[in-house]
Amino acid sequence: MNAIYLIGFMGSGKTTIGTELAKKLDLPFFDTDEEIIKSENRPISQIFAEDGEEYFRQAETKALHSLPTENVIVSTGGGIILNEENRSYMKKNGNTFFLYCSPDKLFERLKDDTARPLLSGDKRKEIESRLEVRLPLYKEANHIIDTSDLSIEETVKKITDLLTKNEKF
Numbered sequence: 001m002n003a004i005y006l007i008g009f010m011g012s013g014k015t016t017i018g019t020e021l022a023k024k025l026d027l028p029f030f031d032t033d034e035e036i037i038k039s040e041n042r043p044i045s046q047i048f049a050e051d052g053e054e055y056f057r058q059a060e061t062k063a064l065h066s067l068p069t070e071n072v073i074v075s076t077g078g079g080i081i082l083n084e085e086n087r088s089y090m091k092k093n094g095n096t097f098f099l100y101c102s103p104d105k106l107f108e109r110l111k112d113d114t115a116r117p118l119l120s121g122d123k124r125k126e127i128e129s130r131l132e133v134r135l136p137l138y139k140e141a142n143h144i145i146d147t148s149d150l151s152i153e154e155t156v157k158k159i160t161d162l163l164t165k166n167e168k169f
């Protein structure tokens with residue numbers, strides 16, 4: 001099976017859902033953010049503070065390209081789709097699932113979070129404005145799932161249902 005890539009905004013549940021999906025399908029799980037943290041040996045907030053976003057984006061592209069493209073679940077960082085090369089790489093090598101989540105729900109989930117450097121100002125505004133810019137890019141995915149009112153288990157089930165119907169599976 002081609003890789004399954006989970007894409008979506010910060011807090012949409014890519015890491016949470018990817019972990020559960022991998023358990024359910026008994027497949028290895030990778031997360032591009034975790035790959036970067038491991039190879040840089042420092043947290044994402046520190047990478048942004050010390051080397052800036054552009055450096056992080058390069059590390060992110062490298063991490064994506066270093067992962068297996070068969071029989072894996074890959075959760076990505078929220079901004080991975082900003083790079084056109086990353087979008088076409090995921091399309092070519094796998095099946096992309098966009099986990100949509102409404103700005104209100106995102107805010108609810110992220111209001112106390114301090115690990116995401118791009119949300120360090122007015123969180124609600126940051127979520128709304130960045131989501132608006134990114135939506136068309138996320139929507140290039142093979143599948144779009146509105147997770148706003150779904151539990152973690154329900155989202156995992158939606159993905160497995162779509163996979164069984166999908167010819168790439």
Ligand SMILES: Nc1ncnc2c1ncn2[C@@H]1O[C@H](COP(=O)(O)OP(=O)(O)OP(=O)(O)O)[C@@H](O)[C@H]1O
Nearest residue numbers: 009010011012013014015016077078109150151152
């Ligand atoms: N129904 C739900 N689906 C997914 N996550 C949920 C749900 N309800 C609450 N959460 C919580 O929302 C948070 C989602 O965060 P998660 O780290 O999985 O997002 P992410 O998409 O990986 O973000 P990032 O792009 O920053 O890596 C978790 O703390 C999770 O427990």
Ligand SMILES: O=C(O)C1=C[C@@H](O)[C@@H](O)[C@H](O)C1
Nearest residue numbers: 010033044077078079116117
């Ligand atoms: O949406 C984004 O741009 C980001 C999302 C996170 O997963 C991390 O990759 C980082 O905090 C940047």
Ligand SMILES: [Mg+2]
Nearest residue numbers: 014015033075
């Ligand atoms: Mg994540």
